[in-house]
Amino acid sequence: MANTKYYAPTGGHPAQTELLTDRAMFTEAYAVIPKGVMRDIVTSHLPFWDSMRMWVLSRPLSGFSETFSQYIVELADGGGSDKPEQDKNAEAVLFVVEGEFTLTLNGSTHELRPGSYAFIPPASEWKVRNNSGQVARFHWIRKYYQAVEGLAHPEAFVTNEQDIEPIPMPGTNGAWVTTRFVDMSDMRHDMHVNIVTFEPGGVIPFAETHVMEHGLYVLEGKAVYRLNQDWVEVEAGDYMWLRAFCPQACYSGGPGKFRYLLYKDVNRHMDLGKYNHRS
Template sequence: MADRTYYAPKGGLPPQTDLITDRAVFTEAYAVIPKREFSDIVTSYLPGWDKTRLWIIARPLSGFAETFSQYIMEVQPGGGSDRPEPDSGAEGVLFVVEGEITVTLAGKSHEMTPGGYAFLPPSSGWTLRNNGNATARFHWIRKAYEKAEGVDLPEPIFTNENDIAPNPMPDTEGRWATTRFVDPLDLRHDMHVTVVTFEPGGIIPFPETHVMEHGLYVLEGKAVYRLNQDWVEVQAGDYMWLRAFCPQACYAGGPGRFRYLLYKDVNRHARLGGFGR
């Protein structure tokens, strides 16, 4: 596969001459946050992080994301955190889209560059710093880990997308492929974060309707996505949230590849009677 590219937001503000009308939409079944929305006025800041701002693009909320939160982090040189995760029960995934970060876990430092992926188990005590000379931007996906009887906690993972061969979907002649960082049969993991790639002309040929909640950030290219009963155009820098059972399909018309970072919850029983039961 040719070199991958990774769209990263830079902030700023649209000019006063821009039209207000946009592709942003929020429904009971799905949401689309176009790249133009990632402006300076919608950033957030976190305790314990220095020289850092972020865009919170998903969070547990009635009528929105239920199983996860997702941030796009922007860390300036010298910035970071010595205690980034305040929730001892939270697992995390980092995916770097620009610059370099250093993640330290159990006394070992890991240098992460664009395409870099890290899985961070709960209570792992990791830290993060930008020791470079340029701004670093990365996705941080957080989920409350669901323990299962007889199943061990998963181990940390540090790798890079560019070192992993994508897995083609059957009967697609390679037009639709998934880069997997975790073995799908490893029941220790209760979430998967993957990179999905469509070559021009590739499609999801039916409206997928299933139990997994989805978060999709477009890394590269453009496509037309079917969400519930609507067709929406999306491009690099856009974000989509799909609730469980929202019908979804895709047509990647080109001219280049269409790629996105995908979150979904997996490998656990459906909760009965709420999480406090």
């Protein structure tokens, strides 16, 4: 993976002469946000940040995906924040796709670069600053942490995908591997953010249908992805957002690897909401 390059949006604006047609779609079961719609006009900003803009890829929506939000943050040189998160209940993962910046997390300083991954527990003290002389871009995935009585909160950590050995899926001979940043048996974690890699010709050979919501950002390559009843072409820079139980599968046609950053909610009882038990 030493030569891995991750796709990152740069914004801009299409010319008046370009065709409107694109692959963007929003359905009752999934959304596809192609890289071509991540333009200047759809960026957002946050309080207490300097020289920053972001693309909001997903956010909780009633009746759709409800557990998480995901941003791509662009930091200009000198940009950052000493107060990035105002919600003490929010946990986060940062994953760097371009450039370098400094993360100060609970008193420890880390120099982040492409492939860097930081897990930030709720109520952490953290800040970021880009003094690299270049633009930096990173994913910021946020989730309301579901505490469980008797389980401690997970600790903060910083690593890089280059330092983690991918795990082959059984029976795939390495055609489908997952880079896991958190031990699956660690019940303290209520979300996993992994990197999934398919070699050319690799497939998900059945329509996965399960309770976990997904955010999938294509880091590299291209594939045909099954979403509900549709086969959709996706490529580096595209984002897919799946609600619970949306059937999914994929076929990686090559010529290179197909890789994506994957969010899913895990390890917690289903919220029964208004359907409380009545005797």
